[in-house]
Amino acid sequence: MVQTASNGLSHKDLYLFNQGTSYHSYRFMGAHLVRVDGTDGVRFTVWAPQAAKVRVIGGFNEWTGTMHEMERIDETGIFSLFIANIGEGELYKYEIVTPDGSMIRKADPFAFFAERRPGTASIVTSLSGYKWKDSTWNKKKKKLPAYTNPLLIYEVHAGSWKIKGKEDFFTYEELADDLIPYVAEMGYSHIELMPIAEHPFDQSWGYQITGFYAVTSRYGTPKQLMRFVDKCHQSGIGVILDWVPGHFCKDDHGLRLFDGTPIFEGADAKRAEKPLWGTLAFDFGKEEVVSFLISNAMYWMEMYHIDGLRVDAVASMINLHMDKPPEMHTYNYLGGPDNLDALRFIKKLNETVFHYYPDTLMLAEDSSAWPAVTAPTYKGGLGFNFKWNMGWMNDMLRYMELDPSERSNHHHLITFSLLYAFSENYVLPLSHDEVVHGKRSLLNKMPGSYEEKFAQLRLFYGFWMTHPGKKLLFMGSEWGQFDEWKDGDMLDWMLLEYEMHNSMHHYVKTLNRLYVDQASLWERDSEHDSFEWIDVHNAEQSVISFIRRGNSSFTIVLANFSRNDYGEFRIGVPEPGAYRSLMNSNDKQFGGTESLVQKSYNSERVSWHGHEQSITLHLPPLAFLFITLESGNTL
Structure with a gap:
């Protein structure tokens, strides 16, 4: 009893x-x-x-x-x-x-x-009574582990994807009517929603929360969110929530000094304060706070059938010094800067989530060099199953912002990531953080003329899609917004009326389908031998080439980051036979300059790049080519 x-x-x-x-x-x-x-x-x-x-x-x-x-x-x-x-x-x-x-x-x-x-x-709100219809999705999820299947995530801010007017937001149900068919047509496997827990300030984008269990009323009711998730699942689309367990805002009605004393935050202001964000850190040493936060993760999965959490700001949680001036530094009992309570919390969080929901995605947004973030806790890891690859993202954006004439001196920026690409299970993020606060849109980061900007963005996306790791793209980037993301307005949908933006949209849709269709790009994503350089050292020409391998197929990637047009470019290939290009980013249908037809390249017995066979092909400037054997899969 x-x-x-x-x-x-x-x-x-x-x-x-x-x-x-x-x-x-x-x-x-x-x-x-x-x-x-x-x-x-x-x-x-x-x-x-x-x-x-x-x-x-x-x-x-x-x-x-x-x-x-x-x-x-x-x-x-x-x-x-x-x-x-x-x-x-x-x-x-x-x-x-x-x-x-x-x-x-x-x-x-x-x-x-x-x-x-x-x-x-x-x-006062009841969450009972909603009749879920996603049993087919739940069965499918158990059969398709994320490690060995496509993971292509579309990141969405619900308040600016589309709106009806100033502060007149789409409800969760209205979003479902427009967003879900769009995401399905574009070929994404998951939607990642930026934080939708209740928050007082729109411009915090939901990262400064007062109601961790309250679905923000900006976009509707809890039952409406349930219907949104259910419809996603019925359309074969998973839902990931951006989750913020590291800190909370200081608004008077929220968690700060909740009973007049610091119970959710720590008593030591040096530890509690997050000066960069103007927020307070949770005190992970309090057991009640641990119950509050782990229960919150479980709540989204049990009550809303959420498929995964992108855990925000892991580096800030585990490092007592991060983003703090020296006078605010504190140390653990061993004399180091690691937040031992936060580390224990994270491990306990992941152990609990995977105990109850073994098919969940737990993605760490972590900019630190902490080892084994995606290793199981019983092996000394933090227990996530994926980590954002911030190093790849920073290196590649820095490289792409260079004028092509300067890239030969910075070739390491596109090759270095392969030294650690298999040390964790990575997601390659092109997120909202990269297109705000004066950083410029992805398209506008690209140097050169109007046409070159589009050519380089297509090239960049091709390399991103074929590099080891799962994928995440922020909304609007699929058609090449020129302006930064404007969180108070909706995306610039009218750009699709312009030829180059519409062609970019078509390119991304085609690239998404190529990714899903080509098992070599995801089937063995976390295995070292799924990737092989053909030529990693061609800094002088700013060209790279490599092989991606699946269980029973392989594909070849060739990327020219220079403005040079190479009329007859030879690369080594692993097997004899007829090869053809599945995608060329310079095709006119994508906004390029060439009207391309499917063309075969017969291999020759000419040793090149360490292979006995090689092919010769035309490599346009600022172009990405995806090549397979004739017997391989096609779009």
Whole structure:
């Protein structure tokens, strides 16, 4: 028999919450519609260990807390109260009397929904009753492990993909009607949504959160988000959420000094403060905070059927010194800068997620050189299954921004990544971070004339798509936006009316299909021998060539990063036979200059690049070629 503490709460649940092992604490913390002694109402439960008193206030008591004081039900500071004859839709907050006698009002940390900003109240909301129709997707997911299958992610900011007017956003359902067919047509396997937990400031893009369990009301209700995810799954598209467990914003109604003291953040301001972002770090040494965060990860998977989490700012979580001036540096008990509590939390997070949801994607957005980020925890790793390859991204964007005449002196920028490409399971991200704050759009990073910008972006995308690692592209980049991402407006869809942008859009769609169709590009993505250089040293001509291998097929990539046109360019090939180009980025249909037809290249017994056979072909300037044997797969 389960022993209860009060209002139907079990001693076991409270104990696990205090021990950092309550992985579904949203089932009893926060506001829940319940029946007590035959009467319907709402049970409110909150953690406020240093509070002198906690009261529930809302429209049902004219926001006067004296009527509804909560009971402290255990010595660790969990308060609870059942209020009869109220139900779904009620607005509420907690009125907390702090240890010094002050009175503050706070939103519920476990609220499932909240007022649309600038309102700050929580809303009593039931998440039950939605009838999911994604069983086919769930079965398919178990049969198609991400390591050995295509992973092609489209990153979306829900408030600017499309909008109806200034601050007149598409709802989750309206997004489903437009976004899902578009993503399916373009060939992406997953949508990654930038943070959709409740946040007060639009320009934080959701990275500074007040309601970690509340779906932001900007775009609709929890049930509408459920329908969005369900429709994605019914269309064969997975959903990844950008998740932010490293820090939270300082707004008065949020987690900061929640009971008048630092309970979610640490007491040491040097550790708690995130000066670069103006936020506060979670105190991963508190077991209740660990329960809060791991439960939050589980919540998105259980209640919303989310397929994966992109865990934001891992480097900032694990390094006590990151983005802090020397006077704010602190050290662990061993004298080092590693946040040992954060490292324990991350390992526990991944162990828990994969225990309950073994097919989940856990992607680390990590700019550090921490080893074994994607190794299992039992082997000393952090336990993620993928890591963003920030090094590749930074090197390649730096290289592509160079004038082609300068690239021969920086050849290492396109080859260095292969020295570590198989040290982790990587995703190659071209994300929102690279097209804001004066960094320019991907297209506008490219040097040269109008035509050369498009040619180089096509070349860059071709190399990106064939380099080892899974793929992520930020919305709008698929047609080559000229302007940076404008988070307050929708994407520049009108650019598709212009020939070059429309051709770029067609190119990316075709490239996506080529990636999905060619098993050599993903079947053995994490294995060293899936990649082989043909010629890595051709810095003088700024040309690289390599082979990608699957289980039973191989393909050849040739990329010319110079403005030179090589009329007869010879490369070694691994087998004799007739080869042909599956894609040439200089094709007129993609905005190039050549009307190309499928052409065969018969290999010759001429030793080249360490191979007994070689072929000769035309290599246009600033062009990417994808080549296969005649017997290989075709688009």
